[in-house]
Amino acid sequence: MNDVARKFPTRSLAAAFAVCFAFAAHAVGLGSLKVQSALGQPFAAEIEVTALDAEEFTRVMARIASPEEYQAARLTYVPLLRQLRISGERRTDGRSFLNITSVSPINEPTLELLVDFNWRGGRLMQRYSVLLDPPK
Numbered sequence: 723m724n725d726v727a728r729k730f731p732t733r734s735l736a737a738a739f740a741v742c743f744a745f746a747a748h749a750v751g752l753g754s755l756k757v758q759s760a761l762g763q764p765f766a767a768e769i770e771v772t773a774l775d776a777e778e779f780t781r782v783m784a785r786i787a788s789p790e791e792y793q794a795a796r797l798t799y800v801p802l803l804r805q806l807r808i809s810g811e812r813r814t815d816g817r818s819f820l821n822i823t824s825v826s827p828i829n830e831p832t833l834e835l836l837v838d839f840n841w842r843g844g845r846l847m848q849r850y851s852v853l854l855d856p857p858k
Contacts, residue, residue, distance in 0.1 A: 755850040760857040765824040784808045787836035
């Protein structure tokens, strides 16, 4: 085997791994949900959005999934989910968040949230299990 034939597979594999890691480094994701309210209060929570630049973040769409999407995910859709609103927030430190809020108090101690997140490069459905503690 000549030198070119021996170097080609090694260089090709190295290039392929570099491309894969580059794509992985820029994969958009949703972090954990941090609840900021208690049982019997209007709902407030936030989710950090990772690896999405400021320009792309201005064009994202996020919502609570439809009853049909809940059914497809084998989750129970409860009517109080219609009260929840999702808005985007870009903080001064450059981090992006989804804020999930309700106007009315939430009196269910557990919620299953299915967040439908869409951006120019794709779509992500993320499930969150929420346990609301009584107020302190």
